[in-house]
Amino acid sequence: MYDITLFTPQDMAKCSLVLRHLGRNTASMEATSQKIVNYIYQHFCDSQTGENSCALVRLFKTHPYGELEDSLQQSARRLMKGNSPATDMKCWTLLAAAGTEPQWNSRHTAAENTAIPLVSPKLVAQMPAISEIIRQFGLDIPTFLGIERERFLQLEPAVLNIFYVSEAKGSPLIPEQNSLIIPYQVKSVLGFGGLLPSGSLFAVVMFLKVKISQSRAEMFKDLALSVKTALSLPDEKSVFEYSENPTTFVTNNNNCETQLLEYQVATLMQLLDFSEQEMLRKAARFQQTIDNLQRELAEHKNKEQALKISQNSFTGILTIPNDAILQVEENHEIQRFNQGEEQI
Structure with a gap:
């Protein structure tokens, strides 16, 4: 179990290890996705009460x-009022869900619109949650909708990030206020994801019943790569579990085995690069903290030394026995006087 308000790097490493292996021995990306959201929903809990920290998790x-x-x-056509989108039009598709209510534990019943057509940059910009996920992931809408192959190859390894809304209640980025945020007392919303080798964008979104900080949310960037690895293993297989014509992935074919091994090596290299970059980033931030503390300590010592010199000089003046010395404030009140003044 993980308490998200007390989430440590050790917890992150344990969770990352589990998520990375959930793509093994699954027939479809949908099955892997369901494993991922189930694990997150079941294992993020309040350490004191054992209550689930998430009201809902979606992928x-x-x-x-x-x-x-x-x-x-059908869901996509319903939103387009019966018109059929172009076959290559991207749709924001719900692959899996897990949550408090029984109907939330299947993609077929978890939401009213399970496939949202992304018709144009203008219309996507009017979808607050989707457009903000794209922005926080480091993409712009036109690039996202029309990524060219060459451009994608440059972006794919780098696009791993978080989507974070500190205060969910009243946020224009979360439109489900009356149906989800308010009745289930959702405090913060945290998402993480990136680009898959196929060119698809993925995002895991957690609707949290506890509030978390930006620094805690940033830690989940590490999980994005683990989920990407898990989803990419069945990426060459069928995506949907109940597809009528699933693509068969023949593992005993030498070419497929070679491609899978090449992909696993590439993923491991990317994982290593990402881990090293995060390590360098955290080391730089840690060094900056040390530098700031050393600077503050030096300033404190200088002030302390100046105060001591000032006090010694003032004390020396006050101890002169024959002269009367007074310390008077602007309001003419006497604050301090020496022995000479006392004798007078």
């Missing part, structure tokens, strides 16, 4: 309309 992925299964295509 989204962008997917071409033409490759969606029928129920998801």
Whole structure:
């Protein structure tokens, strides 16, 4: 179990290890996604009460309309008032969910709209949660909607980030105020994700019943790569568990085995690069903290030394026995006097 308000680097390492391996021995990306949200929902709890820290956990992925299964295509067409999107149009697709209510534990019943067509930059900009996830992940909407292959190859390794809303209640970024945020007392919303090798964007979104800080939220950037690794293992297989025509992934084929091994090596290299970059970033931040403390300590010592010199000089003046010395404030009140004044 992990208490998100007390989340440590050790907890992060343990959670990351588990999530990274959830993509093994699964037939589809949807099955892997369900494992991921179930694990997060079940294992993030209040350390005192044991109550789940999340009201709801969702995992989204962008997917071409033409490759969606029928129920998801129907959801997309419903939002477009019966019109059919282009086959290559990206749709913001719910792959898995887990939460407090029984209906939240299946993508088929977890939300009214399970596939949202991303028609144009203008319309996407009017979707506050989606457009803000894109922005906080470090992308702009036009680039996101029309990533070219060359541009994507440059962006894919770098796009791993968080989506964070400190105060969920009343936030324009979270439209489900009356149906989710208020009745289930959601305090903060935290998401993390990035780009998959296929070119799809993925995001895990946690609706938290506790409030967390920006620094604590930043730690979840590390989990983005683990989830990416888990989702990428079945990325060449069928995406949807109940697809009528799932793509068969033949593991005993030498070419497929070679491709899988090459991908695993590339992922491990990316994991190593990411870990080293995070280590350097944290080391730089730690060094900056030390430098600031040393600077503050030096300033304190200088002030202390100046005060001591001032006090010694003033004390020496006050101890002169034959002269009367007074310390008078602006309001003419006497604050201090020496023995000479006392004798007078």
